[in-house]
Amino acid sequence: MEKLSILFLACILAGFALIKVTEYDNVLTSLHSVFTLVGAITIIVFSFVLIFKGILALLGK
Secondary structure (H helix, E strand, O other), X not given: OXXXXXXXXXXXXXXXXXXXXXXXOOHXXXXXXXXXHHHHHHXXXXXXXXXXXXHHHHHOO
């Protein structure tokens, strides 16, 4: 369970990295909207998964 939580946190950090990657690279500026969309979806999905897993752990299931 703990390994999965660390993996989910790593995925959230990867989502933030996708959002920030186009700020530092001029080659990828044309894909800024795609990276921002994919990064935001990644952050939202894995955050909800962590919240759901936390609620299940609090309820003892």
